[in-house]
Amino acid sequence: MTETLASPASTDQLPQRRVLANGIVVLVKPNPTADIIAARLFMRGGSGWETADDAGLTNLLAALLTRGTENFSSLDIAEQVESVGAGLGTDAATDYMLLSLKTVSADFAALLKLAGEILRSPSFPQSELELERKMILQNIRSQREQPMAIAFESLRQLMYGDHPYALPGLGTEESVAKLDQVQLRAYHQRHFRPDNLVISIAGRIDIDDAIAHIEEVFGDWVAPPEPLAQLTLPAVSTQPSRTQQEQPTHQAILMLGYLGATVSESGYAPMKVINAYLGNGMSSRLFVELREKQGLAYEVSTFYPTRLEVAPFGAYMGTSPENAAKALKGLHHEVKRLCDAPLSDEEVEATRKKMLGQYLLGKQTNAQIAQVYGWYETLGLGLDFDDAFQAQLEQVSAADIQETAAKYLQQPFVSLVGPQNVLTELEAIELG
Template sequence: MTTLLQKSPIDRTVLSNGIVVLVTENPAADIIAARIFVRAGSCCETREQAGLAHLLSAVMTKGCDGLSSLEIAEKVESVGASLSADTSTDYFLLSLKTVTSDFPEILALAGQIVRSPTFPETQVELERRLALQDIRSQKEQPFTIAFDQLRQVMYQDHPYAMSVLGDETTMSRLTRADLVNYHQTYFRPDNIVISVAGRITSAGALKLVTDIFGDWQATTTAPPIQNFPDIKSKPQHQIKPLQTQQSIVMLGYLAPSVSSPDYAALKLLSTYLGNGLSSRLFVELREKQGLAYEVSAFYPTRLFPASFVVYMGTAPENTSIALQGLRTEVELLSHTEVSTDAFQAAKNKILGQYALGKQTNGQIAQVFGWYETLGLGIEFDQKFPEMIADVQVQDTIAAAHQYLQAPYLSLVGPEAAINSAIA
């Protein structure tokens, strides 16, 4: 049954096999973009198989039933289309974009890839070697080292503790059989969201998706239920001595998922603190005090408990004062009202960036498919700006008081500098 939501340009249909189809008609340009989401990302891996979803995304487009990697590439490139696969903590994603006339052919190809990948052994081995190179190169990047050790100490046994790439040990032992098993377990129609945006009618898109995916039937076995361990870690610090030109100082706070009533207030605080050249951290710690090479804050939207992170890259001799500066700025949020002008500026910034993030068909397909996959519903697109607009200063103080009190600390830099900072 198709339901057209009030004030929404999106048609949402659930096929008989469980696939959710979202269609946004946008005839402005002769282009169609689609996103095929699978409700399975790196959070569905065991710790022993960390990196499995990433490896699957890398190999997914390298062969499917009846087509080699080269043949797939030729089909896509011969019409100037794009097709790629990616994975995140909470979902797998196949993205495609074509001119309108080529959309049926490329969507059909995407259907073959999603339903019948072959995972050729030579491609598995190649992509595993490339992933191992990425893992090793990240060991030389101070920010990545700092974030990895922060994530591990915060999340411990929870899947969010691991990098999407896994580590050298887990990536090295992944096999083609592991990819096949993961695909058979999670790639099923009742676990799929297909979001389409562009010059196509809802009826036309629905017919195409039904023709390509409608005969795909799920097994009678229910998809696995994720039972993640509770996060019981206590704030502590992790240090990594490294001979670098700067120290990375990073504070992390366990924060709620996107479904929390405090999500909007924390999103606004993240924007106020560390989003852009006018943000509080940039002005106070870089412009006024000259402490930071780079400084920022982020609070990602997650299906499960997220992390609220502030960080700074600073000269090694400034490590201690930089740490104190970051802590002070976050602590202020719990007992000091943000000025009316700064508060409204943060709201304007986040709402403006949100609107600008939905200009292209690809962005539109991404946003609505993502919301559906996270279980928020496509109406969240309307709710989010309202939630931000409704946040009051006292809401941010209450959220900061609840979540931003006891930080986890991650330091990377010259040994003497980081040891003195925690002395």
């Protein structure tokens, strides 16, 4: 038994980083534990570049990448992936597009080669475009079956106004209906270039083998002479307001939103602490106060994703119609409380430990490791972001938290979903 403990995958060591001549950044975290390799290929761009007219373009492009290239049809690609039981998927995010790969070690080289063809030479066949369009439109409709998704969608539009973060990543029925090959090719031309690509790998492979495979597939890809396009986004200029959607639901969905700190602002670390304190786990403040002590909800939580631009902070819950007024006041009270009084040092310390422990738990699988470091690199945070962030966390005081709350969490945007009589009742509640 002891030998299995003797060679732990060194989770505290950073991946190795190399930059190829054409600008591709390669990250490799060897982990010999299992005979598998996970890779994440990040292409900077993302739905943050979209407008109301072409909302959903990144998502459509991601979906179509695996549906045809210069040399392969949709079937050929599926054959190469599925015949070896590998996983190859694509996703669109706000700040990047992602190709994910998971294989047994022996198949890695072949799958990486396919990934190269997919990223470099997609053909966006018209017939496949129509099929994906149909599937995406269905996906957009199915979002409307979920009360939480409806509340979040409305909240985001309210909070971000004309800013692209207001747009749904899937696009809208209007925009997706019009997207075409010309737009897809232009997007590909603009963003898909080696100096915009980060390849992050974790698993049974070392850096030299990884570099050799990547050089073979991507080494002759030359970055175009024109500089990378830079994104300049409008400032978010909305003021807190309310939105409500009438739905014949069994629960009312209550969601409070706030415009939060970007990843580079000093409010970032305190706000992450606030998010964990209020909404993370069974010992979190909202869970204890609103669920454990008052029985008002099954699901009650917060969100605060890391964003290059102004990030949304939200607190939400689902509750029965007869408790909705009490719950809305309670939810708001818990957020407002942070503006008005400092947390105790014990509360801050317990929250900090909770966050640090969860970083460890969030980097266990090869896919998680490849994702986390690739994402740090893609967002320009640096591979040592974990350490830097932990150091920042150590510095966050109860006073910093109160100051950050007072700056960002004064007045909420409010999004409500539920039966009309509940919405009417909630209209009368002032959240000052």
